[in-house]
Amino acid sequence: MNKLLTGIAAIAAGAAFAAGSAYAEPTYRFGGGPSGGAWHPATSAGTQLLNQELKGKYNFIYSPSGGSVANVRSVGLGNYATAWGHIGQIYQSWNGTGTFEKDGANKNFRVVARVRAQSQIFAVLADNPIQSFSDMKGKVVNLLSRGSGSNVNCVNVMKALGMMDNIEARYLGFAASARALGDRQIDVFCSAGVPFLIPALTQLSVSKPVRYISLTEEEQKKVTSAYRFYSPITIPVQKDIKGMDKAARSIAYDVWWIAHKQMSDEAVYDMLKVVAAPQNLERLTKAAAYWKDLGGDFNALEEHKILVHPSAARYWKERGVKVPMSIVKGY
The missing domain is CATH 3.40.190.10 (Periplasmic binding protein-like II)
Structure with a gap:
């Protein structure tokens, strides 16, 4: 009897394995x-x-x-x-x-x-006095959450311009940083653009207009020289971004x-x-x-x-x- 039960169990196990393998x-x-x-x-x-x-x-x-x-x-x-x-x-x-x-x-x-291709966006509320990267000294700049590629790109730009030690860095995610910009808890919003927009910022601009900050030609060359995988780009005025009235030099990457x-x-x-x-x-x-x-x-x-x-x-x-x-x- 024990041998019979053992044999039946072995056959059942084999059938289960075969079924599992088949599916x-x-x-x-x-x-x-x-x-x-x-x-x-x-x-x-x-x-x-x-x-x-x-x-x-x-x-x-x-x-x-x-x-x-x-x-x-x-x-x-x-x-x-x-x-x-x-x-x-x-x-x-x-x-x-x-x-x-x-x-x-x-x-x-x-x-x-x-x-x-993507670009990198640096944005402020339209009524913010910041007009350039040099104006960001001493300001609160969100560089997005650590672990994201956008964070690395934000940091790379700031490092290439020698700005990392001159700003108050924050590391909020996409949605949280847009809310923080709207609430004036941060001065500058940095993010990837797809290719020139990011949903959280576009939505914010409907109620609170925003502007993109442009690199100078010299600043742009500093960034692309420091990191060979970036290329220079000029972001055209985006009609979906309420408050943007000027093109902005930035970087692009695939x-x-x-x-x-x-x-x-x-x-x-x-x-x-x-x-x-x-x-x-x-x-x-x-x-x-x-x-x-x-x-x-x-x-x-x-x-x-x-x-x-x-x-x-x-x-x-x-x-x-x-x-x-x-x-x-x-x-």
């Missing part, structure tokens, strides 16, 4: 962004689309994050399978410099797509989509094939405009020698994109 799909975490920023709704919508289109083959789990620094670090460590990151953090992680110096160089990920080596070649290809399909990209863009410029232009990565995933190169080449093969390499 267990690879699970991949997709890193998102902080509340009040543009990445949170965009990557959340992307994750939902992937699960709808690839149900039964893969399971994607959306994971809110602190932003670019957290995303790039988490992908490098394999805690996230995929995420977006600013070129600054990707470059520093790849080379083990700057914010990632203590982490060491990490090449456990590859780039799969260019998401879009946002890239990266994937950890835990993702199979097929998974990377399938992920792109779903998200970047024109009809799906149109759907995503309606839900979150941040997806609008997703593409396979990897030329900017040649200078930095950051590698592109072979499956991504395959997909974008099939779409007619000319991919520089000198930076396409697996693990």
Whole structure:
């Protein structure tokens, strides 16, 4: 009797294992962004689309994050399978410099797509006497929450201009910093622009007009010389920002989509094939405009020698994109 029961138990266990193997799909975490920023709704919508289109083959789990620094670090460590990151953090992680110096160089990920370009915004209430960066000395400047790429970019600008020791720095998130600006608890709001706007600031300007502060040409050169992954840009007047009446010099940088080596070649290809399909990209863009410029232009990565995933190169080449093969390499 005992032998019979043992045999039945063994058969049952084997059947359960086989069933589990048949229905267990690879699970991949997709890193998102902080509340009040543009990445949170965009990557959340992307994750939902992937699960709808690839149900039964893969399971994607959306994971809110602190932003670019957290995303790039988490992908490098394999805690996230995929995420977006600013070129600054990707470059520093790849080379083990700057914010990632203590982490060491990490090449456990590859780039799969260019998401879009961003700019950096420095804004004040329209009636604030601050007119320039030099006027910010002794003022309360919010540099966004630590761990976000926007925070790193805010700090980089201030460091390049020798201003970090001359301001009262605060580290509030997107939504909290917009409220603080409106309540005059801070003097200057710093944030990424998508490409020239951020929702929390746009909403604030409806009731309390704001202005963007412009770098001088000399200040702009200081920043782009100190950090080679930035390029100069002039933000045109934004009609959605009530109170903005002048263009503002700033910096621009790319946002890239990266994937950890835990993702199979097929998974990377399938992920792109779903998200970047024109009809799906149109759907995503309606839900979150941040997806609008997703593409396979990897030329900017040649200078930095950051590698592109072979499956991504395959997909974008099939779409007619000319991919520089000198930076396409697996693990």
